[in-house]
Amino acid sequence: xxxxxxxxxxxDVVLAHNALLSPQAFGxxxxxxxxxxxxxxxxxxxxxxxxxLENRNDVNYIGEDFNLxxxxxALYKLYPGSxxxxxxxxxxxxxxxxxxxTYFALKETVSELVKLKIVPIVLGGSQDxxxxxxxxxxxxxxxxxxxxxxNNFDLGDSSKPMKNGSFVGKIILxxxxxxxxxxxxxxxxxxxSQEEIDLMEKLYFEAYRLxxxxxxxxxxxxxxxxxxxxxxxxxxxxxxxxxxNQKISPNGLDGKEICAxxxxxxxxxxxxxxxxxxxxPSKDDEMTCVLISQMIWYFVxxxxxxxxxxxxxxxxxxQKFITLVDSHELNFYKSIKTGRWWIEIxxxxxxxxxxxxxxxxxxxxxxYLDACNNQIPERWFKAYQKNHV
Numbered sequence: 194x195x196x197x198x199x200x201x202x203x204x205d206v207v208l209a210h211n212a213l214l215s216p217q218a219f220g221x222x223x224x225x226x227x228x229x230x231x232x233x234x235x236x237x238x239x240x241x242x243x244x245x246l247e248n249r250n251d252v253n254y255i256g257e258d259f260n261l262x263x264x265x266x267a268l269y270k271l272y273p274g275s276x277x278x279x280x281x282x283x284x285x286x287x288x289x290x291x292x293x294x295t296y297f298a299l300k301e302t303v304s305e306l307v308k309l310k311i312v313p314i315v316l317g318g319s320q321d322x323x324x325x326x327x328x329x330x331x332x333x334x335x336x337x338x339x340x341x342x343x344n345n346f347d348l349g350d351s352s353k354p355m356k357n358g359s360f361v362g363k364i365i366l367x368x369x370x371x372x373x374x375x376x377x378x379x380x381x382x383x384x385x386s387q388e389e390i391d392l393m394e395k396l397y398f399e400a401y402r403l404x405x406x407x408x409x410x411x412x413x414x415x416x417x418x419x420x421x422x423x424x425x426x427x428x429x430x431x432x433x434x435x436x437x438n439q440k441i442s443p444n445g446l447d448g449k450e451i452c453a454x455x456x457x458x459x460x461x462x463x464x465x466x467x468x469x470x471x472x473x474p475s476k477d478d479e480m481t482c483v484l485i486s487q488m489i490w491y492f493v494x495x496x497x498x499x500x501x502x503x504x505x506x507x508x509x510x511x512q513k514f515i516t517l518v519d520s521h522e523l524n525f526y527k528s529i530k531t532g533r534w535w536i537e538i539x540x541x542x543x544x545x546x547x548x549x550x551x552x553x554x555x556x557x558x559x560x561y562l563d564a565c566n567n568q569i570p571e572r573w574f575k576a577y578q579k580n581h582v
Contacts, residue, residue, distance in 0.1 A: 197232060197283065197302060197305060197306075199286050199298035199299075199301065199302055200226060200232070200243060200283050200284045200285065200286060200302065201284050201285050201286070201287050202226045202227050202228045202231075202284045203225050203226055203227060203265065203282055203284045203285075204260070204262060205227075205228060206262060207262050207265045207266060207269070208225065208227055210266050210269070211225075211265075211269045214269060214270055215272075217272055218269060218270055218271070218272060219268060219269055219270070219271045219272060219273050219490075220265075220268070220269025220270065221269075222273055222280070223242075223269075223280055223281060223282050224238060224279065224280070224281040224282070225281070225282045226281070226282060226283045226284040232283065233281050233283075235281065235309060235311065237279045238279045238280065238281045238309075238311055239278040239279055239280070239310075239311060239312065239496070240278055240279075240280045240281070240311065240312050240313075240314060240493060240496065241280075241281045241282075241283050241306050241311045241312070241313050241314070242268075242280065242281070242282045242283065242313075242314045242316065242489070243282070243283040243284060243285060243286065243302070243313065243314075243315060243316070244260075244261040244264075244284070244285040244286070244315075244316040244317060245285065245286045245295065245299055245315060245316070245317040245318065245322050246258070246259065246260065246261070246285050246286065246287050246288055246317075246318065247286070247288050247289075247292065247295040247299075247317065247318050247319065247322060248317075248318030248319045249288070249292050249319075250292055250319050250321045250354075250355060250356050250357055251318065251319040251321075251356070251357050251471075252356045252357060252358055254319075258288075259318065259472070259473070259474050260285075260474075261285065261316055261472070263474065263479045263482040264316060264472070264482045264485050264486060265282070266482070267479065267482040267483045267485070267486035268485075268486035268489055268490075271486055271487070271490055273490075273493075274490075274493075274494050274497065275497075276493065276494070276497045277497060278493065278496060278497055280493065281311075286298045286299055286302065295322075295325075296322075296324065296325035296328075297325070299315070299322060299325040299326065299329075300325040300326070300328050300329045301329075303315070303325070303326050303329035303466060304329040304330075304332075304333065307329065307330070307333055307465050307466070308333070312464070312465060312466065312467070312496065313465075313466050313467075314466075314467045314468075314469070314489055314492065315466065315467070315468040315469070315470075316468075316469050316470075316472065316485070317468065317469070317470045317472065318470065318471070318472065319356075319357035319470065319471065320343075320347065320357045320360065320424065320426050320468075320470040320471055321355055321356060321357045321359075321360040322468065322470060323339075323341070323360055323361075323364075323422070323424045323468055323470070324355065324360045324363055324364060326422055326424070326466055326468055327339065327364050327371075327372070327422060329466075330371065330421065330422075330465075331369055331371060334371075334421065335371070336371055336372070336373035337371045337372055337373060337421050337422060338373055338374045338375075338376075338419050338420050338421050338422075338463070339364075339372065339374070339375050339376070339420065339421065339422045339423075339424070340375075340376045340377075340378060340416055340417060340420040340422070340423045340424070340458075341361070341375070341376070341377050341378070341424050341425075341426070342377075342378045342379055342423070342424070342425040342426065342429050342446070342451070342454055343377055343378070343379065343380060343424075343425075343426040343428065343429050344379065344380055344381045344384050344403070344426070344428055344429045344441065344442065344445065345358070345377075345380060345381070345384040345385050345389075346361060346377050346380060346385055346389050346390075346393060346400070347359065347360055347361045347362075347426075348361050348362045348365075348389045348392060348393075349361070349362045350362065351363055351365070351366045357470075357471070361375060365396070373579070374398065374399065374419070374576070374579070375396075375398045375399070376398065376399035376400070376401070376416050376420070377393070377398075377399070377400045377401065378401050378406055378413055378416065378429075378454065379401065379402075379403045379406050379429045379445070379446050379450075380400055380401070380402055380403065381402070381403050381442065381444060381445075382402065384442075397575040397576075397578045397579045398575075399416065399572065399575060401413070401416070403444060403445065403446070406446070406450065407446070407450065410450055410453050410454070411557070412557065413453070413454050413457050414457045414460075414533075414555075414557075415533075415534075415554075415555035415556050415557055415572070416555075416572075417454070417457040417458045417460070417461045417464065418457075418460075418461045418462070418463065418533070418555035419461075419463060419554065419555045420458070420461060420463060420464055421463055421464065421465050421466070422464075422465065422466050422468070423458040423464055423466070423467050423468070424467075424468040424470065425451070425454075425455070425467075425468065425469045425470065425488070426470055426471045427439055427469070427470065427471045427472060427473075427481065427485075428441040428442075428445075428471050429445055429446050429451075430445045430446055430447075430451065430484070431443065431444060431445035431446060431447050432445065433447075434446075434447055434448050434451075434480070434484060435480055435481045435484065436473075436475035436477060436478050436479065436480045436481040436482075437475045437477040437478070438473040438474065438475035438477075439471075439472075439473055439475060439481045448484055448487070451484070451488055452487055452488055452490075452491040453491070455467070455488045455489070455491045455492040455495070456491040456492065456494060456495040457495065458492055458495065459491065459492040459493060459494060459495020459496040459497075459498075459499070460495040460496070460498055460499055461495075461499075462499055462500075462501055462503065467492055469485055469488060469489075472485065500530060500531050502528035502530045502531045502533060503528075503535070503553070505526055505535075505553065509529075510528065510529055510530060511526050511527060511528055511529060512526070512527045512529065513525070513526055514526075514527065514561060516561070516564040516565055518564050518567055518568070518569050519567070519569060521569065523536060523537070523564050523569075523570075523573065524536070524537040524539075525537075525556070525560075525561045525564070526553065527558075527561075533555070534555070534556050534557060534558055534560065534561060535553040535554060535555055535556060536553070536554050536556045536560060536561075536570065536572075536573050537552070537553055537554075538552050538553070538554050538573065538576045538577055554572060554573060554576050556570060556572055556573070560572065560573070
């Protein structure tokens with residue numbers, strides 16, 4: 194438990210608010226880190242919520258501190274679904290002496306929880322906190338897939354000190370190189386330079402524009418099914434959905450869309466961490482806090498509905514479909530249990546020992562229909578190119 198000593202307890206003012214809630218409320222069902230009782234026993238815990246009170250690498254940082262009390266108040270008063278999971282609120286990681294100290298505390302905490310097979314939900318300030326979350330996997334899994342729900346790519350200028358708009362550039366360029374795929378959900382073209390858009394293409398990363406996502410939210414599901422880390426920038430939200438300090442753009446995701454996205458993240462058997470960042474408290478109203486609480490609720494709901502359907506050793510639990518597109522034989526697999534689809538990526542680069550020779554990439558039924566019409570699915574093409582460079 195040593196690596197969880199960075200966590201400060203949930204403030205007493207939040208616990209006092211929680212004590213007045215219905216016995217059926219979410220907050221009454223949690224194991225909570227309190228000053229009085231210390232860290233809860235994590236035996237049987239599946240999900241751990243904690244905050245990180247760090248925003249010094251926000252490009253707009255003006256020295257203000259913040260807390261997550263209103264998010265907790267909004268979350269605690271919700272009613273849980275018919276869930277079998279045990280959830281803990283582990284409190285907060287406070288600002289360290291330096292930002293690097295905070296990063297270290299976050300990295301160690303996430304690493305410890307993932308080793309315990311607990312899924313952390315990290316609530317925070319600036320989105321550069323994704324970097325230490327990514328680094329927490331250095332010794333846990335060989336390659337990492339990351340999804341960023343954001344209005345821009347956050348590639349930035351990696352030659353400069355890391356900020357909340359440039360953490361992905363650091364992830365790509367700094368050793369050890371563990372990033373296999375990076376996908377951005379809901380980006381808005383006018384917030385991204387052409388150079389960044391070209392770089393995303395060159396690296397065969399995935400990018401889904403806001404219009405695509407709003408037109409068909411289901412395209413997010415296979416992307417999430419392949420993700421280890423999901424990070425959400427609240428700046429991706431439409432201004433009408435959030436509090437005054439949170440408003441970025443009249444265009445963005447709406448509340449229903451972001452909750453569907455977090456539910457898809459929860460359903461994914463691979464997602465080990467969810468991060469919700471760029472929270473900026475606002476005195477005008479607490480609509481952002483209500484939205485975040487509902488995003489968490491839907492993530493937990495999704496996690497409670499996880500179904501392991503990716504074991505393709507038993508031929509009785511899947512159907513296999515073979516198509517031929519431009520001399521490529523494409524093998525599709527459909528789970529009989531869930532109806533979800535995968536496509537095989539063959540002949541991976543032999544030099545890269547971190548990857549298996551064959552791997553299955555989550556896809557949609559539409560990808561199979563496209564292949565039947567002699568169209569190579571874009572996800573397959575990017576993964577195939579990445580493995581043949």
